[in-house]
Amino acid sequence: MGTLPDHAIVVPVKGGPLAKSRLDLPDGARRTLAEAFARDTLAAASSALPEALVLVVTSDPGVRLGVTTDGFRVVADPGGGLDAAVAAGFAAATALGAESASVLLADHPALRPEELLAALTAARGRGPVLVPDAEGTGTALLHLPLVDDTGQPVAVPRTRFGPGSAAAHEALGWERLEVHAPGLRADVDDPASFADAIGLGVGSHTRRALARATLPGVQATIHRVPGDEGGSALLDDGRVVAVPVAALVDSGLLHLRVGQRVSLELDDAGTAATRVWIVGIGPGETIR
Known part of the structure; x- marks a missing residue:
């Protein structure tokens, strides 16, 4: 170049x-x-x-x-x-x-x-x-x-x-x-800076590593801390989706932080989470 x-x-x-x-x-x-x-x-x-x-x-x-x-x-x-x-x-x-x-x-x-x-x-x-x-x-x-x-x-x-x-x-x-x-x-030192890098778009090696590291469900990083009106998450493909309070209440996760890795289920439009979980935490999840 x-x-x-x-x-x-x-x-x-x-x-x-x-x-x-x-x-x-x-x-x-x-x-x-x-x-x-x-x-x-x-x-x-x-x-x-x-x-x-x-x-x-x-x-x-x-x-x-x-x-x-x-x-x-x-x-x-x-x-x-x-x-x-x-x-x-x-x-x-x-x-x-x-x-x-x-x-x-x-x-x-x-x-x-x-x-x-x-x-x-x-x-x-x-x-x-x-x-x-x-x-x-x-x-x-x-x-x-x-x-x-x-x-x-x-x-x-x-x-x-x-x-x-x-x-x-x-x-x-x-x-x-x-x-x-x-x-x-955008150097990656912690979950928050990793979320920032994902938002910019990471290289092919990191994309493949993320794909291998993922768990069932759509993988995402908390982008905005959920408040009374919910928050948002950054999907590994770069899209930002809403994380409504209801999805958090149903999942038992009310204290997420920016940069935290989570799994999501999305609504039919693919714009909002209907369920949020971390392996081992939340309804139906067991430590393994």
């Missing part, structure tokens, strides 16, 4: 049993979705910049096998957390001759290639820059030159991922860059 000569995209992937542990899902489904998020992120990155060097930093054998099969280069994660993984990616990019590099975490299932390309184009020619997440407090993307105008290596500033990383990166010398890129800025 685009070209950015001698550019590397560093994508740390945690993998393993603790991947995306804040998602309110069974372990198997959660790990499958975390892998799908990573694959959709990598697919968008490679489509945006087919000539770029994509470096996946991981220590997980399953992730290593999957991304190698997909044709990406793997950098060993040295341990010590996300910042250490990013530093290893930068070092590998420099050793392989990259003149600039970006950091993209592997949790952007709604990322569009054109969004990433537009953000990198806007960042080109600047010093170290960060693109904040949708809330403005986290970091969606980092970009920096690895060499100066004469081709000499430049000092790579430290990173500080974690809560409040956008401000932390600014304090370390990264310049904030605001871009209109909803999918890029």
